[in-house]
Amino acid sequence: MDEAEVFAASALQRMNEVLARIQELEEALDDPSDVWTRLRAAWKRAEDEEDPRMSEIVKQARQLRPVLTDLEKRIRRVLRRHRELTPLDRVQEMDRASMVWLSRQPGRSVAERAGSGQRILATVRRENFDTLENRVLHAYTRLAADAAREWMREHPRAKQSARYRDVDSFRKKCKSIASDLAEHNVLLATPGITPNYVLMQDRSYHQIHEGWKGLLKRDKAIDDLWAWQAQTWTDFAVLAVILAIDELEEAQLIAQSPINWKSEAVAGRWFEQDRPIAVFWLRDTDRIVEVQARPEQPGSLLMAAQAHVALRISDPTRSAVPRRVAVWTPHAMKRINLQESVREVAQLIDQLQQFARLEVFKHGLILTPDHGMPEALQFEGTHSRVNGIALGASGKSLADGMEAVRAFIRNEFKGAAA
Structure with missing residues (x-):
């Protein structure tokens, strides 16, 4: 990194550390009668650089890794209809457009109209992974991998800690799933999408959607923090x-x-x-x-x-x-x-x-x-x-x-x- 990038990375790290100390107040407020004792204990832990700060990505690394493992085994796909030239013995379905195409081919029988290749335009169904829920999964895994890498860069002295290992393992899992989704031509969801039935009713996909919104909110918080x-x-x-x-x-x-x-x-x-x-x-x-x-x-x-x-x-x-x-x-x-x-x-x-x-x-x-x-x-x-x-x-x-x-x-x- 050049000097400007090093300066920006250092500034971002300091901002995240200040933000972490303030956000620890949220957990301390769970017991209003003992707020300052609980907050002091959290700040004491922060004084140990080998005990890295809790953050959104650390929480998600623990909570959502089993969810990703579950989805990795059953990434949802749909069968979508396409028209393509199909061998006669494999034709299962034809729609109106296919029938019109066939009627315009020369010949008196279907076999003659199929030509030398014995193929006609028919409707076939192909697996397609590019669904809204998989786009959300793709967007989440990419964002989570970036957030995990940033967190690990900020805590180089914590490599022996359980939190560091959890985040590193989570990062690798996210990168693997993102790569698989890219190979299946799954696009990236954009922030602010309206969730479909699967995102609302499938427990695993719903948790990923909520995690994605949490990381997006974190990015917005950092943007606000730069300004304030x-x-x-x-x-x-x-x-x-x-x-x-x-x-x-x-x-x-x-x-x-x-x-x-x-x-x-x-x-x-x-x-x-x-x-x-x-x-x-x-x-x-x-x-x-x-x-x-x-x-x-x-x-x-x-x-x-x-x-x-x-x-x-x-x-x-x-x-x-x-x-x-x-x-x-x-x-x-x-x-x-x-x-x-x-x-x-x-x-x-x-x-x-x-x-x-x-x-x-x-x-x-x-x-x-x-x-x-x-x-x-x-x-x-x-x-x-x-x-x-x-x-x-x-x-x-x-x-x-x-x-x-x-x-x-x-x-x-x-x-x-x-």
Whole structure:
């Protein structure tokens, strides 16, 4: 691959990893009372590069391989009528067009009209595999083989894992069936077809049709993700901050907004929630911490800072003004200069402090993709402190990044007790 292809492949891999971390929230929501513990366990597994991420193709490799094995033995075919010159002793059926043809041939008897070759135009039936259900099967196996190959390319260190072997075996099965269908002149179905009786009533073909729609939906999600990467990254950062707070021994979740998971992303977002998304009580320091993701009423300072995420820290025992920690989630196709960014943000906070009346606004956090180069640093402004963390969404990059987020949270709440 040339440089541009390598860059595109790396960008796609990072996008898929971020998307996988967010989609793990869907499974965690199966138990609303224990969402963050379940999500944290899934993210912990993602820190091990030899335990590759679950994805649509992994699920299908396990669920649909027996289905493909079943269909491979009984690929549906139909008998279709054709007209062709047929030996007299093998003629079984003639239609009107065949009779007209025969009547126009010279001769007084059928044998004379059959000529020296003793053949006449007759209707014959031939096996034909080019049915709608087989077109769907052909389209699915090709798409599934491509998705499996992409997944395997993204997880080269997982070759010894069961998931990797399942996907590789599934890829080979799909390629074999696609090759057979191509040899039988089966065309490819186009997205949006109206399913016929077989696709709706035959269990195996129906499962393949559903799997095909699932992979098509995945491709659409990736297309949307290209356009809305920044929104998806912000949701990833929100989940990272919540998990870091939830891991504190003194943190107790006291309120959580309903989280509505969508069947497909809208403008890069897979879930919606009320504000704040989570509220924690810090027992030792006696503070209430609200995680505000895209707040409807961010306030003048947060709006001026252009931060989409914030922590609101308040003391329920006193009437003191709350403290706000802004969280910036910049996303770019190339790695940003983190050192320069924390310096600029610190200067911005110093400038905004003079307008702070109803809340304390001193500290900030930047969470940005690491593009393969994780980093964590801190900058002290005149009256502010800003931490910058570049992290990834899998492997050691995720592990180091989450540890840096935890360190920031621990340090921030130690100061809250003062």
